[in-house]
Amino acid sequence: MKKHMVMFSGGKDSTAMLLRLIEEGRPIDEVIMADLGMEFPEMYDHVTQVEEFTGLKITRIHLDKPFQAYLLVHFKGKGKRITEEKIIRDIYVNTEIGYSFPDMGNRWCTGLKKQIIKQYMRRQYAEHDIIEYHGIASNEAARTSKNADGRQIIRPLLEWGMTEKDTLQYCYDHGFDWGGLYRNLKRVSCWCCPLKSMAELEFLYNNYPDKWQTLKAWEESTYRTFKPGTTLVDLERKFSDSTEQGNLFRVA
16 A cells, blocks of 8 residues: 655745645655754644645654753764763763764754654554655756665655745745745755854854853863864854944944
């Protein structure tokens, strides 16, 4: 038996895809979201809004332990490799405990999302023929070249010729605006993502001081800086100076 699953991140592409799939009467058996617990508050509000608008319950799949545990204290290794000797060595000799902050070469957080979705699918749909809907915009078609591991994947946005600009406007036209996040962020991914641009990080610093302080505490507790070659304290000083200069300019 076939099951049609919508892979939903909550961003503009997956939201537009879900809305149009419903409008076109395409089969949908479940909407799945891998939630690491690190989304912006506005994103969680958005997910609830989508559920209310569509009448569909979005299945949120979570990690087995908090995100910061993987970031700061997770013992890397599998099965028998995690011995008492290794744990002692990691604690007292090897300072590289936990995955630390992800980067382009090691996006372990994305890997975790894929892993928990795969585990969920195996538990719930082991006897079914799974068809996945993925929200890849037409201007990101190069992403489809990645190995699908034999999965049956449909990319409706490519079929419809919808670019990222199109999907955002489509969502706006349907009353979704993420509390204005897309006016300040190119991607409304996890608030703690180091791959954000400097402008996006400055937005985080100015508008989410509690989350900024959390990032600083994490940076003090791990072996890599949030951004290569600089610290969050350095960025904070830069952003503070930028804000002060802007204020002086406006007064003048």
